Amino acid sequence: MAKTDYKNNSSDMPKWLKKAVFYEIYPQSFKDSNGDGIGDIPGVIEKLDYVKDLGCNAIWLNPCFESPFFDAGYDISDYYKVADRYGTNDDLKKLFKEAHLRGMHVLLDLVPGHTSVNHKWFTESMKPEKNEYSDRYIWSDSVWETPKNMGSLTGICDRQGAVAVNFFSHQPALNYGFYKPEKKWQQPVDAEGPKATLKEMMNIMKFWLDMGCDGFRVDMAGSLVKYDRESLGTIALWQKVREFLRKEYPDAAMISEWGEPEKSIKGGFHMDFLLHFGPSHYNDLFRCKKPYFSGKGKGTCKKFVKKYVENYEKTNREGLICIPSGNHDMIRLSKTIRGNEAKLAFAFLLSMPGAPFIYYGDEIGMKYREGLISKEGGYERTGSRTPMQWNNGKNAGFSEADPEKLYLPVDDSKKRPTVEDAEKDPDSLLNEIKKLIKIRMEHEALLNTAEIEFINAGHYMQYDRFTKNERISVIINPSGEECKLKMKGKLIYSVGKGASLKDGKCIVKGGSACFVKHEADK
Numbered sequence: 001m002a003k004t005d006y007k008n009n010s011s012d013m014p015k016w017l018k019k020a021v022f023y024e025i026y027p028q029s030f031k032d033s034n035g036d037g038i039g040d041i042p043g044v045i046e047k048l049d050y051v052k053d054l055g056c057n058a059i060w061l062n063p064c065f066e067s068p069f070f071d072a073g074y075d076i077s078d079y080y081k082v083a084d085r086y087g088t089n090d091d092l093k094k095l096f097k098e099a100h101l102r103g104m105h106v107l108l109d110l111v112p113g114h115t116s117v118n119h120k121w122f123t124e125s126m127k128p129e130k131n132e133y134s135d136r137y138i139w140s141d142s143v144w145e146t147p148k149n150m151g152s153l154t155g156i157c158d159r160q161g162a163v164a165v166n167f168f169s170h171q172p173a174l175n176y177g178f179y180k181p182e183k184k185w186q187q188p189v190d191a192e193g194p195k196a197t198l199k200e201m202m203n204i205m206k207f208w209l210d211m212g213c214d215g216f217r218v219d220m221a222g223s224l225v226k227y228d229r230e231s232l233g234t235i236a237l238w239q240k241v242r243e244f245l246r247k248e249y250p251d252a253a254m255i256s257e258w259g260e261p262e263k264s265i266k267g268g269f270h271m272d273f274l275l276h277f278g279p280s281h282y283n284d285l286f287r288c289k290k291p292y293f294s295g296k297g298k299g300t301c302k303k304f305v306k307k308y309v310e311n312y313e314k315t316n317r318e319g320l321i322c323i324p325s326g327n328h329d330m331i332r333l334s335k336t337i338r339g340n341e342a343k344l345a346f347a348f349l350l351s352m353p354g355a356p357f358i359y360y361g362d363e364i365g366m367k368y369r370e371g372l373i374s375k376e377g378g379y380e381r382t383g384s385r386t387p388m389q390w391n392n393g394k395n396a397g398f399s400e401a402d403p404e405k406l407y408l409p410v411d412d413s414k415k416r417p418t419v420e421d422a423e424k425d426p427d428s429l430l431n432e433i434k435k436l437i438k439i440r441m442e443h444e445a446l447l448n449t450a451e452i453e454f455i456n457a458g459h460y461m462q463y464d465r466f467t468k469n470e471r472i473s474v475i476i477n478p479s480g481e482e483c484k485l486k487m488k489g490k491l492i493y494s495v496g497k498g499a500s501l502k503d504g505k506c507i508v509k510g511g512s513a514c515f516v517k518h519e520a521d522k
Contacts, residue, residue: 013270014215014251016058016105018448021350021437022357023056026328027064027086028072028407029387030360032399037406039387039398041087045098050419054363054430055437058105058355060217060255062328064092068118070170071377072328072385074109074219075116079204089211096212105214107253112201113223114171117153122172126157135193136200137172138164138226141185148182150226161185166223168377174201176224179233189225189233198237202244205252215253221269222258231260235267242268255355261321262314271320271354271448276330281307282323286345291336293345295511297459297479305457312353312452319353319449326359332368332384333359340511343432343495344478347513350436351465351474353452361388363433364417375408386411391420432495439493439515445470446515459483460508475499475506476513483508488519 031043041064051059063073066081073083082089099106115122124133138147139161146152147164153172154162164173174197177189187193205216225233238256245252245268258264259275274280276287281304285292292299311321325346326333337345342365350356369383378385386408390397396410396418403409410416422430440446445465455462460477462485472492477483487506491499496512508514 012246012250013449014253016214016251017253017270017355019441020058020105020253020355020448021056021440022058022060022107022355023051023054024060024062024324024327024357024359025051026062026360026385029385029398031388031390032401035400036085037399037401038085039407040085041082041091041095045091045095048095048098048102048104052102052104053434054358055434055441056358057103058107058214059099060107060357061095061109063109063111068116068170069376070116071168073376074111075114075118075168075171075377076111077116077118078120080207093211096214100212105253106212107215107217107255108208108213109219110201110205110216111219112174113220114166114173117170117172125163125172126159128157128159132196135175135187135191136197138175139185140183147226164226166220173226174224176226176237177233178226179228182227186227189237198240202241205241205245206248209249209252214251215255217255217257217273218269219257221256221264221267222260231263231267235263238264238267238269255322261311265315265318265320271322273322273324273357279307280304280311285348286326286333287331287336292461293337293341293348293478295341295478295480297481297510299478301461302457305454305461309454317451319452322354322357323349323352324357324359325349325362326384327357328359328385329381330359330384331380332366333362334365335368338365340496341478342429344476344511344513346429346433346436347474347493347495347515348461348476350433350440351446351472351515353448353450353465355448356440358433359384363430364389364419364422365429366417367411367413369409369411372408382408389416389418391418436493443470443472443492443517445472445517471518473506473516473518474513475508475516477508477510480510482510487516489516490519491515492517 028039030039031047032039033042064086065076066078066083067073082092121133121136125137146162151165152162166173175193177194178186254269255271256264256269257273259278261272264272274282284304290299292301369386372382375382387398387410422428444467450465450467453464459479460483462475465472485506488504491501492515494514497509499508499512499514
């Protein structure tokens with residue numbers, strides 16, 4: 001594979017990130033400590049030992065800041081204050097401290113692209129009189145002129161103009177400038193308004209890093225500079241942020257929700273998420289009519305592998321692409337991948353480069369709840385955001401509140417999975433994930449920045465993970481066909497219907513996966 005001209009990024013990557021395995025916590029649904037029906041930060045602290053015992057040494061905490069919660073907290077009204085329903089700033093500071101005492105790290109969810117309409121910045125920007133917030137958002141010159149190819153709000157105040165929005169209409173877009181302005185009101189990226197917005201976003205980062213935060217997962221990181229088709233303006237913006245962090249917070253990690261690693265890594269992010277939309281073919285593996293990891297063996301991984309390798313080359317073979325089990329924006333994995341299929345899927349997820357991300361509840365196979373009424377802008381995503389199922393007690397151990405007061409209803413089916421039951425079952429998905437993470441941590445060839453080379457992308461998937469000291473072959477065979485490979489070494493892991501290694505032959509039955517450490521690495 002040819003090298004690219006992109007800068008090698010591992011030199012300034014925080015040491016801890018190279019071994020990080022993340023657990024995503026949706027705070028309102030994880031653990032309610034005070035019986036009000038909504039999960040909170042003290043509840044997260046209460047369950048830190050569970051996350052650590054799972055094998056995860058890092059947490060991504062979804063937005064926990066003050067918000068009217070029309071979009072589950074992604075509509076922020078104060079970046080400097082924890083929402084009352086989750087606790088206090090001191091509670092979040094305690095979470096950082098308790099995580100560090102356990103050798104864990106915490107990423108906050110940074111939302112730099114938009115705020116709530118309730119934010120003080122926006123209410124000030126609506127005033128017709130010029131003030132320090134007038135250019136914090138993207139306003140046209142006329143109430144009759146809406147921003148081209150962008151959603152907008154118009155006629156909402158006495159200020160002359162329409163304001164651009166991101167996504168929902170209650171999320172006005174922050175102003176980082178236009179890469180190629182076409183109208184007088186479209187400010188260039190070096191105008192005072194865009195510069196002030198970026199400075200304030202860095203102040204927000206500084207505030208939480210000083211409190212003990214270990215970095216940020218950045219929401220829709222590629223969307224900031226407008227009319228920026230090649231993302232050159234947005235890349236330059238994030239390079240400024242990286243320089244600031246390199247000087248003042250060298251151990252802070254930055255992971256982007258961008259989905260284009262060749263851009264995000266160049267911008268200075270340490271790692272980039274593969275998105276469930278766009279060109280990655282990520283969902284060919286997990287969430288489509290014929291998922292590759294389905295035991296029916298009718299799916300394909302070819303397009304995914306082709307695109308992954310293409311992106312991997314553009315990151316200088318640094319393993320900087322994160323593949324999550326799911327997140328709060330996706331249909332839960334268990335809707336399409338169950339039982340042994342899920343074990344094979346996690347054998348893949350936990351042996352690939354980049355930092356793995358496990359969405360809360362995926363480790364026990366929590367169900368996607370069909371037909372729930374939308375809550376806080378969840379819509380079809382609402383069924384993936386239900387309360388964590390800890391035990392067989394009241395509200396599955398999530399809360400002591402009356403059921404009708406819960407943030408969302410708990411799965412009330414008799415066969416609902418729980419942590420309590422999974423921990424007791426040696427054959428559970430939970431215990432398989434613990435085993436996989438332990439093996440990952442024991443082998444440098446399976447860690448986040450070790451290299452990868454794909455050998456096969458047919459009815460079975462084969463790739464080698466390697467460093468200068470170690471090489472491990474990963475064979476994952478979700479199909480019904482057995483595969484036979486010439487291979488010498490030691491079988492260090494297997495799951496499913498059976499895999500064997502003898503006399504230079506590796507046989508992996510359909511519905512199985514295995515890891516083989518090469519003989520030369522003894």
